[in-house]
Amino acid sequence: xxxxxxxxxxxxxxxxxxxxxxxxxxLAGCTRFHASDPAxxxxxxxxxxxxxxxxxxxxxxEGSTGxxxxxxxxxxxASWADAIFIGERHGDPIAHRLQLALFEDLAxxxxxxxxxxxxxxxxxxxxxxxxxxxxxxxxxxIDDTKSRDWAGKxxxxxxxxxxxxxxxxxxxxxxxxxxxxxxxxxxRTEGFDALAALPESERVQFDIPIDGGGLFDRSWDDRWxxxxxxxxxxxxxxxxxxxxxxxxxxxxxxRSQSTWDATMGASMARALKGGAxxxxxxxxxxxxxxxxxxxxxxxxxxxxxxxxxITVVDRSSDRLAAExxxxxxIVVYGAPVVRAKPxxxxxxxxxxxPxxxxxxxxxxxxxxxxxxxxxxxxxxAGFAPNASRRNR
Numbered sequence: 001x002x003x004x005x006x007x008x009x010x011x012x013x014x015x016x017x018x019x020x021x022x023x024x025x026x027l028a029g030c031t032r033f034h035a036s037d038p039a040x041x042x043x044x045x046x047x048x049x050x051x052x053x054x055x056x057x058x059x060x061x062e063g064s065t066g067x068x069x070x071x072x073x074x075x076x077x078a079s080w081a082d083a084i085f086i087g088e089r090h091g092d093p094i095a096h097r098l099q100l101a102l103f104e105d106l107a108x109x110x111x112x113x114x115x116x117x118x119x120x121x122x123x124x125x126x127x128x129x130x131x132x133x134x135x136x137x138x139x140x141x142i143d144d145t146k147s148r149d150w151a152g153k154x155x156x157x158x159x160x161x162x163x164x165x166x167x168x169x170x171x172x173x174x175x176x177x178x179x180x181x182x183x184x185x186x187x188r189t190e191g192f193d194a195l196a197a198l199p200e201s202e203r204v205q206f207d208i209p210i211d212g213g214g215l216f217d218r219s220w221d222d223r224w225x226x227x228x229x230x231x232x233x234x235x236x237x238x239x240x241x242x243x244x245x246x247x248x249x250x251x252x253x254x255r256s257q258s259t260w261d262a263t264m265g266a267s268m269a270r271a272l273k274g275g276a277x278x279x280x281x282x283x284x285x286x287x288x289x290x291x292x293x294x295x296x297x298x299x300x301x302x303x304x305x306x307x308x309x310i311t312v313v314d315r316s317s318d319r320l321a322a323e324x325x326x327x328x329x330i331v332v333y334g335a336p337v338v339r340a341k342p343x344x345x346x347x348x349x350x351x352x353x354p355x356x357x358x359x360x361x362x363x364x365x366x367x368x369x370x371x372x373x374x375x376x377x378x379x380x381a382g383f384a385p386n387a388s389r390r391n392r
Contacts, residue, residue, distance in 0.1 A: 030299045030307050032329055055098040059318055059333040063309075066320035074310070074330060078106050081308035082278055083268055085295055087285030087328065088312055090151040094334030095312035096159045099282045100166060102310075106278060107170040114276035115167045116268050118260075118283035119150050119160055120176035122205045128176050132168045152340070163282065177267040177281065178260055179206030187259040188252045195259075209262035209293075210300040220299065223291045230290065231257060258293055265297030272302060285311050289327045 060069040078084050086102065088095040107113045120128060124145045130136035138161075142148050147156045167174045183206040187195055192208050212221040232241060232250050240246045264283060271279040287294040289311050299307065309328040314337040317324075324331050 030303055030305055032307060055094065055101040058094070058098065059316070061320040061331050061333075063311075063320070063324070063326055063328045063331045066325065069330065074102065075105055077308050077330065078102060078278075079109065080306060082272060082305040083298060083302070083307050084278065084280045085288045085298075085307070085309045085328075086280065086282050086312070087288035087292075087310065088282060089285060089314045089337065091155055091159065091339060092312060092314045092334060092337050093158070095314070095332075096162070098312055098332060098334075099280075100162050103163060103280050104166050104170070106280065107166070107172050110277045111170070112172060112276055113170075114173045114175055114268075114271040114279040115163060116175040116177040116264070116271060116279055116281040117160065117163070118178055118264060118281070118287070119147060119156075120145060120174075121178045121180050122176050122263070122267070123180045125176045128164075128174050131164070132174060160282075173271065173276065175267050175271050175279070177264045177283075179263040184256045184259050188256040192255065206259060207262040207266040207297075209258040209297055212300070220296065224293075224296050227291065227293050227296065228254060230286075234286075258297075261287060261293030262297045264294045265299075266301055268298050269301040269305075272305065 056071040060071070060074060061067065062069055084102070084106070086095075086099050088099065103113070103115055127136055127141055127144050131138070131141040136144075142156055142161070147160070148154060150156050151159055164174055166172075183195065183202075187206075195206065195208055196203075212224055231254055235250055235253065236246055241250070264281060264287065268279045268281055281288075281294070283294060286292055288309055291309075295307065295309060299305070308330070310330040310332065311328040312332045312334055313324060313327070314334055316335050317333045320331055
């Protein structure tokens with residue numbers, strides 16, 4: 001029997017969860033927690049707090065139905081899952097606090113739970129491991145990975161370092177989940193065949209995306225196609241997509257985006273195969289929401305794994321908003337986040353390609369949409385909000 005299909009120990013957070021695990025163990029493909037037991041369609045009795053207090057008393061809802069959930073429900077689902085994806089709007093303090101709370105609680109119950117971070121790249125794994133062993137000082141770790149301003153000025157210490165320190169305290173591995181940026185650029189400019197031809201010493205730093213093409217069930221192919229459509233809609237207008245030149249540019253930029261997805265998904269699959277009882281990925285919400293590319297690339301590599309997706313929306317609501325239905329298995333509402341707008345240059349910026357798809361459309365909407373796309377996609381495609389991400 002596959003490791004992913006093997007029955008897990010009785011979870012700490014939900015007395016009835018063992019029954020769910022028995023049912024899930026017999027399924028051949030990836031399964032989702034809230035679709036595994038018809039009884040879960042009944043009201044849970046969870047009380048929605050009148051005032052949301054982060055992180056364990058937020059407004060939380062089942063993404064498919066809008067059913068209210070409590071923290072015990074969230075942890076029951078996380079206990080059931082092999083792979084937990086937590087989507088963030090970068091720089092949202094409540095999202096980062098929720099990531100920390102969930103990882104701390106899960107690592108306490110399942111020793112060795114791995115933490116995977118979009119914010120670290122595979123060639124930095126030796127620095128991550130050195131820090132976890134106490135051999136690399138904090139400032140060196142932050143500066144050598146060029147992470148100090150990852151989601152804005154001085155954001156690493158408040159947003160991401162607590163997660164790394166929680167993993168070190170728990171004795172958990174931390175996975176630098178992303179490829180080096182140079183390979184992402186090469187995916188865009190040279191294509192996947194050129195990447196595949198690189199020597200093994202370089203190939204281990206990234207993964208090339210799997211494109212179903214009938215290898216999986218039709219559902220997987222349809223979901224991957226839908227992800228590409230969402231990407232194109234964020235990056236361009238409908239009118240522009242009729243332009244062959246714009247279509248070509250979209251194809252190139254999507255190669256970058258999907259290389260990040262493939263590498264993060266593969267990093268998670270390898271952590272599970274390497275013996276981690278569970279793996280938690282913290283990444284930009286576009287990679288995760290509505291069966292985002294990272295989730296699908298993971299499923300392609302670990303088809304028997306039990307998957308849980310969680311997203312944190314940076315606004316408040318005491319019910320699941322209609323536009324947020326289906327965002328993830330679990331949708332969490334926090335509070336509005338005021339983000340500094342990028343400084344406007346005194347003179348119009350001159351670029352070699354003034355018609356980049358990401359530079360078109362309504363500026364305010366582009367900025368809002370850009371917060372939902374992983375920082376790597378933003379920078380490669382010309383998005384401004386996270387331009388402080390490392391220059392290499």
